[in-house]
Amino acid sequence: MISKACQYGIRAAIYIASRHNDGIKLNIKQIACEVDAPEAFTAKILQVLNKYHIITSLKGPYGGFFIEEFQLEQPVINIVNAIDGMSVFKECGLGLKQCSASHPCPMHDQYKIARDALQNAFQQTSIRHLAMQVNEGSSFINNLVLKN
Numbered sequence: 001m002i003s004k005a006c007q008y009g010i011r012a013a014i015y016i017a018s019r020h021n022d023g024i025k026l027n028i029k030q031i032a033c034e035v036d037a038p039e040a041f042t043a044k045i046l047q048v049l050n051k052y053h054i055i056t057s058l059k060g061p062y063g064g065f066f067i068e069e070f071q072l073e074q075p076v077i078n079i080v081n082a083i084d085g086m087s088v089f090k091e092c093g094l095g096l097k098q099c100s101a102s103h104p105c106p107m108h109d110q111y112k113i114a115r116d117a118l119q120n121a122f123q124q125t126s127i128r129h130l131a132m133q134v135n136e137g138s139s140f141i142n143n144l145v146l147k148n
Helices: 004-018 030-033 038-051 069-073 077-083 110-126 127-136
Strands: 057-059 064-066
Touching: 004 030, 004 077, 004 127, 030 038, 038 057, 038 127, 057 077, 069 127, 110 127
Parallel strands: none
Antiparallel strands: 057 064
């Protein structure tokens, strides 16, 4: 439903937020490595997130990406809107252009329930909440598997 770019954007915002209390600015290489995303693609995504004031960037030798306190309270839906737009919550599950309640595809009713639930989850979940889960170790944002 959401694009790969959006997935990377959400993971990047969570990672940056998880480092908020460290008081450091992160560079593209660090972020891309941590979220398991291509560096050039990550750079473009971070520019979009900065443009929409989801994260902040500072240029120069002491620059990098960081998140400010007020930005932590943003819902994840802001990231989806910035990267994919809200139309992802109106698209047909089978990719039809003319799918609606009055002209439904065979999956319309089931897909609408899942799509609406995902939109609600993104609206109700803050970046801070997800970063806290990462910091507590109960959630992860990369594909690395920890060995016991």
